[in-house]
Amino acid sequence: MAIYKEKISVEESKTSKIEQVDFSKLDFGRVFTDHMFVCDYKSGKWQTPKITPYQAMTIEPSARVFHYGQAVFEGMKAYKTDEGRVFLFRPKQNFERINKSAERMAIPAFPENYFFEGLETLLNLDNDWIMPGIGNSLYIRPFVIATEPAISASPANTYRFMILCSPAQSYYNTPVRVLVAEQYSRSANGGVGAAKAAGNYAAQFYPTSLAQKEGFQQIIWTDADTHSFMEEAGTMNVFFRVNDTLLTAPVSDRILDGITRKSIIQLAEDLGITCEVRQVKVEEIKNAARDGSLKEIFGAGTAAVISEISAFQHKDELFEIADIDSDNSYAKLFKKTLMNIQYNISEDVHGWRYEVKPK
Amino acid sequence: MAIYKEKISVEESKTSKIEQVDFSKLDFGRVFTDHMFVCDYKSGKWQTPKITPYQAMTIEPSARVFHYGQAVFEGMKAYKTDEGRVFLFRPKQNFERINKSAERMAIPAFPENYFFEGLETLLNLDNDWIMPGIGNSLYIRPFVIATEPAISASPANTYRFMILCSPAQSYYNTPVRVLVAEQYSRSANGGVGAAKAAGNYAAQFYPTSLAQKEGFQQIIWTDADTHSFMEEAGTMNVFFRVNDTLLTAPVSDRILDGITRKSIIQLAEDLGITCEVRQVKVEEIKNAARDGSLKEIFGAGTAAVISEISAFQHKDELFEIADIDSDNSYAKLFKKTLMNIQYNISEDVHGWRYEVKPK
Structure with missing residues (x-):
């Protein structure tokens, strides 16, 4: 695997949406934090990652993900203690698994340092979105999609790796x-x-x-x-x-x-x-x-x-x-x-x- | 199924890309015609379809298609005779099959009149892209994607049905x-x-x-x-x-x-x-x-x-x-x-x- 040394570029959101969110009534996976992580793959390598305000993106309707489902994801959570310390749970397992999933779907492996630096930078920026209290968490969604605008049935040459974060309460409340x-x-x-x-x-x-x-x-x-x-x-x-x-x-x-x-x-x-x-x-x-x-x-x-x-x-x-x-x-x-x-x-x-x- | 009576709205492209295309050296599925068909599903029904210039689109990174692969498609072709007449081959089979695929993927059925009116309007607008000559054709790609920005693992409430067209020569040339x-x-x-x-x-x-x-x-x-x-x-x-x-x-x-x-x-x-x-x-x-x-x-x-x-x-x-x-x-x-x-x-x-x- 190539060594990736570029610094992640960060564009901070000028405003926060957090005041609009009722953390006691969260519908799973519908509210997203102020920032997201984005890294594009092209010309045979993952480009310099960036963190931007959470926003819609522009993509060709011919992007292979829409036609052939070339996409993988992970699910993780960040937990906050009452003292404000933030923890992940076995994140290396998620990192390894997304690359294993990616291999099966003919998607190039993502570099480990980009994954962890991106994730930690993102969680620090959106720290206020991680609510303390047992059962509260910030759900983290890393995913990769094939972006190449071509509808022949073969693996893409360009991809986008992203991480979104969504505040969560417990997922199923009742048996x-x-x-x-x-x-x-x-x-x-x-x-x-x-x-x-x-x-x-x-x-x-x-x-x-x-x-x-x-x-x-x-x-x-x-x-x-x-x-x-x-x-x-x-x-x-x-x-x-x-x-x-x-x-x-x-x-x-x-x-x-x-x-x-x-x-x-x-x-x-x-x-x-x-x-x-x-x-x-x-x-x-x-x-x-x-x-x-x-x-x-x-x-x-x-x-x-x-x-x-x-x-x-x-x-x-x-x-x-x-x-x-x-x-x-x-x-x-x-x-x-x-x-x-x-x-x-x-x-x-x-x-x-x-x-x-x-x- | 509801009756759909709205007229398709058409926004014609001001310029054509056709002069830039070498029809003798087509790489399958990489070149698209000047227009595309778009129809969104929301509030429990398919909205008025439109034809627009072929263009990139804006979509939330949390759209369910990226996370759960809720997407189906079809492949069809338009053929042109030397006299300039344009034919499809058993298109009703494609229409019925995309709805059958959609049902299996928990996607709402698309109305037949929108499909055929949309397709015919699109082919008339992009008629010059259909090259006559045995083996030449215009490949037609209807597809549906789940657009709802929510990452809970359940069917979406909003979808987009699109048709793209791409000029094609024969797909495999050699055994x-x-x-x-x-x-x-x-x-x-x-x-x-x-x-x-x-x-x-x-x-x-x-x-x-x-x-x-x-x-x-x-x-x-x-x-x-x-x-x-x-x-x-x-x-x-x-x-x-x-x-x-x-x-x-x-x-x-x-x-x-x-x-x-x-x-x-x-x-x-x-x-x-x-x-x-x-x-x-x-x-x-x-x-x-x-x-x-x-x-x-x-x-x-x-x-x-x-x-x-x-x-x-x-x-x-x-x-x-x-x-x-x-x-x-x-x-x-x-x-x-x-x-x-x-x-x-x-x-x-x-x-x-x-x-x-x-x-």
Whole structure:
């Protein structure tokens, strides 16, 4: 990889929109901070990055991203302590994953120093947008799009890497009800399911809208071949608690290597909870629900952190999961343990916190 | 569907770029005509369409198309006879398919009268860009993108439908060599492979680039479950000629319902050529190559029309297909028969031609 030494150019916003925002009533992903990070790729290299006021951009309608979906993204959060210190959670994992996603989508890798310098400069500029308080965060959206104005079906020669920031409260407030996929699929063996590729998400909208009409907020996707194994929920990985054992599907080329997921697997080990990373049969979970050994299901992802699942349906059979006492809930335990690390409340034995210091 | 009665508003370009274009050296999909069609969806309906000079557009970086790939497209062509008459080929099929793709991607259907009035007005304005002569055409790219500035993972509330036009010569000039997929996949059962969804295309770029490094221009995708059945080539459906019988895979939720494909199946019937639409085993084609009964392979699609395939490789075994006498080539026969219909040279017994008359 080339060495990138140019300084990031910064154009500060003359005014701030922050006074117009009601931070107690945030609709996820609709409000953006005052600045954004932009870096263009052309002539075979990433150009000098810049930070500008958040603004609309000009792009050709023939840009390949519109026609062929050549685009990848990441989701991260910045957390602020009551003392005003700002932390990221395992950001190097996001950096590495966006480049892994990019490789699968034939997009050139982004330089690590641009990523971190850009991100830290942006967070310092928009520091006031990061609200302290457990559950509050600044959602960070790095993404790359193919900008070349040419509609032949081949990789672009020009790209734009951007980072947007959007203040967030907790993503799902109440337990969700999910449908287990029987007909539709999220990804194929040998496909792009493991990449945070833009098209993976739109592909889920229609089946999810059908599920929503039946009263389910999300779908747990199953393997496309047989629809008999639990995979992931599209915006979250999924964990099943049978008696006191956690089960979750192994990552594959179909399943996203979630950072919250891998953190939970580590925390389970730390806490002495058995976590089996293996294929999870739909029938096994249905049987566990029938015999009462299924105690919890929850999703894990950056946006939702931990999202409790209160019911699932498969083949017209609905399984309600009995409420579990708060003190015994793995979902609540992991959520609290994770957030205590994220918000600098507990010790960080694995070195997961990354402090963004004022410059 | 609502009735749409508003007149299309037209803003004509004050100058034309046509003098700058060398029509004998066109690079596919890089040059666009003087005008484009634009129609926005908001407040639950498609707004009054407009035709404007071709130009860059302004869009929020948070537009959902960039993050979740909610986008579909079509590919069509306009053909001009030596007398200056302009024809489309089965355009209603494209109109119906873009709405079918849109439904799968949770995008609202586009009104038929806007599509045809917009297209015809655009082609009349840019008529000079349609060059006569067999092989020349104006490639037409209708597409829809999600424009809503919100990064929650759900369908957008605002969209933009556009049509761009780009002058084209024949897409592939020489026979192509293809690799038969063994590891990577294009689509899953229950996925979006049958839709012309943007993300389906970028997903192929990386595996195709690997194939290109080995000297193959394209990949013939196989079923993701077993990699043992021939499916499609990503930008083309595929036909195999074994002795005098044509074989092609049935359409499914993994395989695009190609308009050139279905036209060839009809033309085969007209010409008394047996065409079996059924699952085609990779082994069967390899065996036919070994015993000499495999006479031809060709791709069929709007951009390429018919693209002859001269060799394929599977599991490190390379099969060269012997040249066939031009007079006996099905590929050449179908290409000529199709183009004679498209260019108003032969009788149009199926009513496939659609004349765009000057207004």
